[in-house]
Amino acid sequence: MSDSAPAAATAPATSAPPAAAGLPRPGAPGVFAGQVAIVTGSESGIGRETARRLGQQGAAVVLNGRNAERLAATRQEFEAAGLAVASCVADVTDYAACEVLVDTAIQAFGRLDILITNASISQRAYFAAMQPEVFRQVLDSNVYGSVYPLKAALPHLVQSQGCVTFISSISALNGMPSGSAYCAGKAAIANLAHTLRLELAETGIHFGVVHIGFTQNDPEKRVLDAAGQPVPIAHRPPRWQKSQAEVAAIILSHIRRRRQRTVISALGRLIVLVHTWLPALGDWIVLRTIRRMRHFYE
Structure with missing residues (x-):
């Protein structure tokens, strides 16, 4: 979700006329040819790059955001x-x-x-x-921001036996x-995906759920501080970051393979391993970094 003020939903802007005979406008040949995708929070960042790659691989894409000019x-x-x-x-x-x-x-492409569900707001603030x-x-x-788009889309996804991907974070695996x-x-939507997988089998x-790790951000990316004011995201060492295009490629591979969970980055997979088998060690590492690397959180 963009960091701009919420905007009321307006009439959709589209480059395609309503689809004839209920079929989507053909995209380029590719893995997702003939499919229609909604990517929330796709006016910028990871969402934009994911939507771009879907389009390049043949899907018709519906972009979404709250900033009309950027969208x-x-x-x-x-x-x-x-x-x-x-x-x-x-x-959303x-x-x-x-x-x-x-x-x-549905009006533009005839199906879904x-x-x-990529749109979200992040933070840089201690709970107290x-x-x-x-x-x-x-x-x-x-x-x-994940539940509402899914509820609205569910009848169409049932009809197409489609794919839902919740964008979570490695921070959901072991609190940050x-x-x-x-x-x-982010932890809630991972559990939601598991529940829906059972209910709607x-x-x-x-x-599926994709747990994203540290990713290069747009320069204007902002998160909320304790008072709700937008501030730059906390420092992340560049060597730990993946590009938005790399993350988008992993998300598309996750969808194509219909995986239940994908954890991006070696750090993310290490967090899973430590959290599962050595949780006390994981907490010790985090507490130590709070003292030695406060800029990482603040």
């Missing part, structure tokens, strides 16, 4: 590259706006096969100092100081 610029960039694209300004923590978002896909409304804002963006609400929200829908 329009991304859509125009995709159009110039010859991709099949539509866009919808929508705050508003269920009515999510209904508009899904309707955009892939939903990637965090205002309750800020905690809720971060948590809502991560939980309802200064990220309480974000970690809680007979529908044929694939539910």
Whole structure:
């Protein structure tokens, strides 16, 4: 989710007319040819690169964000590259706006096969100092920002036996100081995916989770501080970061292979290993880094 103020859902902007005979406008040949995807929070960052790669591999994509100007610029960039694209300004923590978002896909392309819930707000704030409304804002963006688009899209995904990918984080695997609400929200959607996999097993829908590690961010990327003010993201050593294009490629591989869980980066896989077998060691490492590397969290 972008860091700009929420905007009301507006009429969708699209580069494709309503699909004839219920079929999507053809995209370029590729692994996802003939499929239609919604990527929330795709006006910028990882979401934009994931949507771009889907389009390059044949999917028709519906872009989403809250910043109308930024979203329009991304859509125009995709159009110039010859991709099949539509866009919808929508705050995904508003269920009515999510209904508009899904309707955009159906009106423009006639179906829906892939939903990637990428939009979210992050934070840089310790729990004791965090205002309750800020905690809720971060948590809502991560939980309802996935639940509401899925609820709106579910009938169409049942029809297509489609794929749902929740974008989580390695911080959901073993909590990270200064990220309480974000970690809680990302852990919640991982558990949600497991539950839905059981409840909706007979529908044929694939539910997967991608736990993203440290990733290069757009220069304007902001997170919330304890008072809800946008601030730059905490320091991350460049050698620990993957590019947005690398992360997008991994997300598409996850979808294509219909995997249940993908943990990105060696650090993420190490966290899984330590958290599973040596949790006390994991906590000791985190507590030590708080004392020695406070800039990593603050």
